[in-house]
Amino acid sequence: MLRRAYEWMMRLAAHHRAGWALAVVAFLESSVFPIPPDALLVPMGLANRHRVWTYAAIATIASVLGGMAGYAIGYFLYDTVGQAILDIYGMQEKFATFTQWYNDNGAAIVLFAGITPFPYKVITIASGVTGLDLLTFTAASVVARGLRFTLLAALLWWFGPAARRILERYLGWITLAFGLLLVGGFLLLKYL
Numbered sequence: 001m002l003r004r005a006y007e008w009m010m011r012l013a014a015h016h017r018a019g020w021a022l023a024v025v026a027f028l029e030s031s032v033f034p035i036p037p038d039a040l041l042v043p044m045g046l047a048n049r050h051r052v053w054t055y056a057a058i059a060t061i062a063s064v065l066g067g068m069a070g071y072a073i074g075y076f077l078y079d080t081v082g083q084a085i086l087d088i089y090g091m092q093e094k095f096a097t098f099t100q101w102y103n104d105n106g107a108a109i110v111l112f113a114g115i116t117p118f119p120y121k122v123i124t125i126a127s128g129v130t131g132l133d134l135l136t137f138t139a140a141s142v143v144a145r146g147l148r149f150t151l152l153a154a155l156l157w158w159f160g161p162a163a164r165r166i167l168e169r170y171l172g173w174i175t176l177a178f179g180l181l182l183v184g185g186f187l188l189l190k191y192l
Contacts, residue, residue, distance in 0.1 A: 019058050022041060028066060030069070032070075037063065041055055046156060049156065049157060056149040070127075073128060078129045089119065089122050107140045114147075
């Protein structure tokens with residue numbers, strides 16, 4: 001099943017509308033979607049190595065715009081949509097104490113969450129709820145998401161053919177490690 005999913009992703013990556021698919025995933029992941037855009041960026045970069053920098057730019061721009069949508073959810077819809085999303089991630093109880101500390105350290109928090117596997121959508125919504133300065137939020141998001149996707153693009157560019165062979169050989173183990181990182185991010189969030 002994993003092999004079929006990988007082959008489907010590689011075919012999608014070679015499709016002329018792959019950039020749009022990446023943009024949609026990156027946008028949604030920053031506010032509500034649980035799957036990070038890396039899951040699409042990697043096969044796209046492996047399938048079309050010469051376009052990897054374009055893909056990194058698409059992921060960065062769409063992710064920052066999606067982050068602004070998450071910010072808007074927190075800012076305008078916290079009482080309805082925002083609280084429901086934060087409840088999913090178990091943040092509701094600790095959120096009151098978190099608000100003051102968050103605004104004091106907002107830029108660093110956004111940078112950390114934007115680069116790591118930590119669920120970025122929680123940070124985008126929290127930024128809106130706590131009223132973190134929008135310019136600070138946007139600048140930190142551009143730096144963090146740009147750094148994350150550009151570093152990934154650089155790895156794909158430099159190690160592309162070798163990375164593809166490794167990915168195809170160890171797909172199961174890599175998927176397991178990625179899944180553990182994703183679950184670890186959610187557990188870290190829950191027990192913060």
